[in-house]
Every structure is written in C-alpha cells, then in structure tokens.
Amino acid sequence: xxxxxxxxxxxxLSEEAFLTINCTYTATGYPSLFWYVQYPGEGLQLLxxxxxxxxxxxxxxxxxxxxxxxxxxxLEKGSVQVSDSAVYFCAxxxxxxxxxxxxxxxxxxxxxxxxx
Amino acid sequence: xxxxxxxxxxxxxxxxxxxxxxxxPKSGHDTVSWYQQALxxxxxxxxxxxxEEERQRGxxxxxxxxxxxxxxxxxxxxxxxxxxxxxxxLCASSLRLVQGNEQFFGPGTRLTVx
Numbered sequence: 001x002x003x004x005x006x007x008x009x010x011x012x013l014s015e016e017a018f019l020t021i022n023c024t025y026t027a028t029g030y031p032s033l034f035w036y037v038q039y040p041g042e043g044l045q046l047l048x049x050x051x052x053x054x055x056x057x058x059x060x061x062x063x064x065x066x067x068x069x070x071x072x073x074x075l076e077k078g079s080v081q082v083s084d085s086a087v088y089f090c091a092x093x094x095x096x097x098x099x100x101x102x103x104x105x106x107x108x109x110x111x112x113x114x115x116x
Numbered sequence: 117x118x119x120x121x122x123x124x125x126x127x128x129x130x131x132x133x134x135x136x137x138x139x140x141p142k143s144g145h146d147t148v149s150w151y152q153q154a155l156x157x158x159x160x161x162x163x164x165x166x167x168e169e170e171r172q173r174g175x176x177x178x179x180x181x182x183x184x185x186x187x188x189x190x191x192x193x194x195x196x197x198x199x200x201x202x203x204x205x206l207c208a209s210s211l212r213l214v215q216g217n218e219q220f221f222g223p224g225t226r227l228t229v230x
Contacts, residue, residue, distance in 0.1 A: 004158075034218075043120075043206060044159070044221040089158050103149065103172050104208075104219060106158035 002027040006090045006107035013114050019077040021110045023064075023090035026071065031094035033057075033066050033073040034104070038087045047075075047088070080114045087111045118143060120209050120222035128228045129197050137192040137225045141209030148190040149219060150182060151206040159206055165190055166212055194227075202229045 007022040025031065032051045036044040048057030053068035064075045073090060090107040121140045129135050141148050147166045151159035161174035165184035179195045188209075194201055204226050208219035 036221075043223040044208075046218055046220070049218060091158075103161045103164055103174070104159075105161065106151075108158045109156075 002031070002092060002094055002105045004090050004092055004105055004107035006088075006110055009087075009109070009111040011110060011112050013080055013112070015082055015114055015116050016079045017114075019075070019080045019084075019112070021075040021088055021090075021112070023073045023075065023107060024071050025073065025090070025092050027092055027094045027105075029094055031092040033064070034091040034093065035062070035064055035073070035075050036089040036091060036106075038089065038109070040086070044089065080112070082114045082116055085112055085114045120207055120220050122205075122207050122222040122225050124225060125223070126226045126228075128230065130230050131197055131199060133197050133229075134193065134195045135197060135227060137194075137205050137207075137227070139190045139192070139207030139209075139222060141188050141190070141207075142220045145209035145211055145220070146188055147210045147212045148184060148188065149208045149210070150190070150192045151208065152176070153204040153206055153224070155203070162192070197229045199229050202227060 003026045005024050034049045035047040037047045038044050048059040050057040050066035056065045062077045064073050087109045089109045091104050093104045123138045149164040150162040153159040162176050163173040164171050168184045181193045184190045204224040206224045207222045210219045
C-alpha cells in the first residue's frame with residue numbers, strides 16, 4: 001500500500017536558520033505530493049503541492065521538489081521565523097484516477113519549533 | 117467564502133455510547149473525506165463520500181459509518197465507542213475532478229471517550 005515516511009521531530013531551530021524536513025514515499029502509479037501545516041489548535045492547511053515528477057511546489061518561502069528517482073519530497077526554507085512554528089505533514093494522493101476518488105495518505109508529522 | 121466547518125468543537129462520551137459528528141464542505145466542493153488524528157500522529161483516512169455514496173474506505177471497522185446529504189454536507193457516526201476512539205476527527209472537502217485532489221480541512225472535532 002501507499003505510505004509516507006518523514007523525519008521525526010521535534011526540530012528546534014533559531015530564527016533565520018535553514019530548514020529541511022525529509023520526506024520519502026512509497027506508492028503505485030504517479031501520486032501527487034503535498035505538504036500540510038498544522039498550527040496549534042487549528043486544522044490542517046495546504047502549504048504546497050506538486051503533481052508530477054520534477055515539479056517544484058512553493059509557498060511562503062517554503063519549497064519542495066518532487067523527486068521520482070529518489071521517491072522524495074523534502075521541505076526546505078532558507079530562513080525560518082518564529083511564526084513558522086507548527087507541525088508539518090508530508091502527504092500523497094493516489095487512487096482511482098479513472099473515478100477520481102483519491103484518498104490522502106499522511107506521514108506522522110514533524111514538529112518545528114523556532115526560537116528567537 | 118466560508119471554509120469547511122465542523123460541529124461540535126469538542127465532545128465527551130463514555131464507552132459504549134454512540135456519537136455523530138457533522139461537516140459542511142467548502143462552498144462549491146462536492147466530495148467529503150473524514151480522517152481520524154490520534155494525538156501526536158498524522159491523520160488516518162476513514163472514508164470518502166461523493167454523490168451521497170461511500171466511495172473509498174480506510175482500515176476502520178464497521179462501527180464507523182457516514183452519510184452525505186444532497187447539499188454535500190456529511191455526518192460521521194461511531195457506534196459502541198471505545199477508549200481508543202478518542203482523537204481529533206477531521207473533515208476535508210474537495211472537488212472530485214481537480215488534478216492533485218487538494219483537500220481543504222476543517223478545524224476538527226475533539227472526541228474524548230471516558
């Protein structure tokens with residue numbers, strides 16, 4: 001079946017540090033890949049996505065590139081801020097393309113804490 | 117434009133009871149998915165509804181059932197509650213035919229089973 005593996009947290013960084021959160025996946029076919037973010041007490045928000053190999057998703061200074069050869073979708077940001085403190089989930093969507101009924105498989109999440 | 121809404125926000129039940137959670141999708145969306153998120157874990161897919169029918173199901177027992185109404189809103193029902201059912205239940209809506217299936221999530225319902 002489909003699965004997503006992401007690096008365990010928590011990750012603690014100083015403000016303006018470089019961020020990398022690793023994510024690898026296992027899936028049949030050609031999944032779409034996502035990063036979601038969950039701020040304390042809130043639901044999940046889509047941060048960025050990529051729908052085919054070599055696509056780069058980007059949003060709010062975050063980037064991730066769909067690497068089919070290494071089945072990876074690592075999240076990066078050049079300079080983190082305190083407001084980036086949250087839990088980050090890597091996810092994939094793959095399923096019945098002909099019917100369009102796709103379900104999302106999530107990783108376990110990586111908690112990021114940014115200190116001033 | 118209202119996003120995905122869920123009710124109630126919090127719920128406390130005892131073992132053996134039954135519970136119903138409700139979800140209204142984002143305007144224009146026709147597909148609703150439900151997820152269970154245990155503390156410190158990623159969301160686990162329960163099932164997905166489209167055109168008032170269950171279209172896909174995750175690895176959850178039959179105690180978990182759902183319904184979708186003609187206005188696309190949805191309910192999640194859990195019977196014979198167990199302590200292990202305590203979790204955050206997330207509803208997500210999407211457009212079935214959108215490439216990449218971007219899902220928009222509600223804030224969740226926190227269920228505590230005592």
